[in-house]
Amino acid sequence: MSGRRHSAIAGLAAWADAVRHDKRAAAGAWIIGFFILLAVFGPLIVNDPNELVGMPLQPPSAEHLLGTTGQGQDVLAQLVVGTRSSLLIGFSVGLTVVFVGALIGVTAGYLGGRVDAVLSLLFNVFLVIPGLPLAIVIAAYLPAGPLTIGFVLVIAGWAWNARVLRAQTLAHRNRDFVSAAIVAGESNWRIVTAEILPNMTSLLVSQVIGGTVYAIGAQVGLEFLGLGDVSAVTWGTNLYWAQNDSALLTGAWWTFAPTGLCVALVGFGLTMLNSGFDEITNPRLRLQRAWRAYLIKRGERPGRSTPVVAAGEDHA
Amino acid sequence: MRYLLKRIGFYLLAAWVALTLNFFLPRLMPGDPATALFARFKGTLGPEALEALRETFGLTDAPLIIQYFTYLGHVLQGDLGISVAYYPSPVLDVISSGLVWTILLAGTAVIVSFIIGSLLGVAAAWWRFGRIDTIMPPLSALLGAFPYFWLAMVALYIFGFQLGWFPLGHAYGDGVTPGFNFAFIADVVRHAFLPVGTVVIATIGGWLLTMRNTMVSVLGMDYVNLARAKGLSPTRVALRYAARNALLPSVTGFGMSLGFVLGGSLLTEIVFSYPGQGYLLVQAVRSQDYALMQGIFLIITFAVLGANFLVDLVQLWLDPRIREATS
Numbered sequence: 001m002s003g004r005r006h007s008a009i010a011g012l013a014a015w016a017d018a019v020r021h022d023k024r025a026a027a028g029a030w031i032i033g034f035f036i037l038l039a040v041f042g043p044l045i046v047n048d049p050n051e052l053v054g055m056p057l058q059p060p061s062a063e064h065l066l067g068t069t070g071q072g073q074d075v076l077a078q079l080v081v082g083t084r085s086s087l088l089i090g091f092s093v094g095l096t097v098v099f100v101g102a103l104i105g106v107t108a109g110y111l112g113g114r115v116d117a118v119l120s121l122l123f124n125v126f127l128v129i130p131g132l133p134l135a136i137v138i139a140a141y142l143p144a145g146p147l148t149i150g151f152v153l154v155i156a157g158w159a160w161n162a163r164v165l166r167a168q169t170l171a172h173r174n175r176d177f178v179s180a181a182i183v184a185g186e187s188n189w190r191i192v193t194a195e196i197l198p199n200m201t202s203l204l205v206s207q208v209i210g211g212t213v214y215a216i217g218a219q220v221g222l223e224f225l226g227l228g229d230v231s232a233v234t235w236g237t238n239l240y241w242a243q244n245d246s247a248l249l250t251g252a253w254w255t256f257a258p259t260g261l262c263v264a265l266v267g268f269g270l271t272m273l274n275s276g277f278d279e280i281t282n283p284r285l286r287l288q289r290a291w292r293a294y295l296i297k298r299g300e301r302p303g304r305s306t307p308v309v310a311a312g313e314d315h316a
Numbered sequence: 317m318r319y320l321l322k323r324i325g326f327y328l329l330a331a332w333v334a335l336t337l338n339f340f341l342p343r344l345m346p347g348d349p350a351t352a353l354f355a356r357f358k359g360t361l362g363p364e365a366l367e368a369l370r371e372t373f374g375l376t377d378a379p380l381i382i383q384y385f386t387y388l389g390h391v392l393q394g395d396l397g398i399s400v401a402y403y404p405s406p407v408l409d410v411i412s413s414g415l416v417w418t419i420l421l422a423g424t425a426v427i428v429s430f431i432i433g434s435l436l437g438v439a440a441a442w443w444r445f446g447r448i449d450t451i452m453p454p455l456s457a458l459l460g461a462f463p464y465f466w467l468a469m470v471a472l473y474i475f476g477f478q479l480g481w482f483p484l485g486h487a488y489g490d491g492v493t494p495g496f497n498f499a500f501i502a503d504v505v506r507h508a509f510l511p512v513g514t515v516v517i518a519t520i521g522g523w524l525l526t527m528r529n530t531m532v533s534v535l536g537m538d539y540v541n542l543a544r545a546k547g548l549s550p551t552r553v554a555l556r557y558a559a560r561n562a563l564l565p566s567v568t569g570f571g572m573s574l575g576f577v578l579g580g581s582l583l584t585e586i587v588f589s590y591p592g593q594g595y596l597l598v599q600a601v602r603s604q605d606y607a608l609m610q611g612i613f614l615i616i617t618f619a620v621l622g623a624n625f626l627v628d629l630v631q632l633w634l635d636p637r638i639r640e641a642t643s
Contacts, residue, residue, distance in 0.1 A: 132579025
């Protein structure tokens, strides 16, 4: 968390390197990488997911690796094609909620006073109003489709980011380097974009990841309810049809199990990536781990101590 | 006292925002929900129903501001309109028929999950790098990644369909008579076990992690070291000294996550055909019953606001700093 500014490329390279060295982050990166590749190229490889290829509710076989749906479509094809829109909405909503949250949270934290009071009230109200019912009520009035889903997820999800970013901005606001920038006569815009935001990069990245996890889960939930475009192929509508065709009560586990596993794997991968980032950007966590490994190597039992990080020290 | 008044003011404001959103939503959106509905139910609804529907939405020719106050007046009298899906029952009646089940399901799940999760968090922090601390956080991160309702589907498939240990749905069986008797209560518990269990499993990780992380930093504090040095029993130090203070962030989080957990529990209800708000909500979505949908949104919001107020009271009781700062 030193105030030094790396060039963007050097920063990215450092992160990529750190991700490689952190086991959890690396595992997360592999999982996410796999699903991104699947989303980009998968639909080119598999057959048309809407094509009726066989008898309904056939268990997995050599011909249809994950069986068929209640309508007789190939489950694998639906799963692969669904990946694309689910990830796309997930990442775009993740980015948007952080953007909106930053816009409102940083403004509130930086300007303070009455602006802060009003904006804080706004996001606190949105935090306390339950998100899913709100999203459902709005989505029900709009034409079904990915845009609607994305829109309501942003409405229901931005407040949390605003709250966290406001707190973080407040913390930076009183730092010396910001005071120096104010004295130097820099404009508010420049102070926010060049002095404060770069210092929150790791937080912003972790919020985008967290926002994506939220978006994918909530999107699947909304579509499961039938609020998505039920003729489109996404993970959520796959589950919607599985439930609608009473897959459960006929024992057709293959129509819902793979989709849920994919949702969970993506969520898990993103969370792992995030906790890895935590350690990369928080030198104290990293040192703690190194110190413990050192003690164990010396054959001693690690206690409860927390190593103190001296400026400029680098053990990892 | 001032603190409580401020909180009450805030919740009233939030309730007003929800009410106002509810009022403007149908008016901002394209089309007229009443006419659209009437067209869908052509033949089954009489012409007086169209009037009733318009009345429901408050879509009269009066100026917007008058409509708004009429609407607020209706809501305050408990008039949320007529349900289309359960025509001609009033929305409020439909909602209250399911409210007790939702509160039972979500309430039990949230409390059980909070208690078990927080205790596990205490254990993880106390035996740092021990077995609980290494296994539970990643495991709960993995479980937390599954959509609630998907876990519910899997649980229903395995324990309901394959093993037959639990019933496949509904809140109680046909064979029992609702009332305060053992057979009925046992049946309700049997029906609630799987839905509650899946929500608990999906949410427990959050409590565990929050508690563990605050607990770790509290355990490093001087007063905890002093308590240890005095030779107090480990249980006493862990629970009475450390956990009590480490609980504060979890309690704050409890209030904020209520809405989220409730959302997940609504979806779980659908999987188990559990007759609560989630099940009603799906009926409302399927039959485009806007009045019911909006009524459910309002009631759930009010419930969450009320629960948050209770959390504030608990916090006031736990944290003397809030009491002192405002007295």
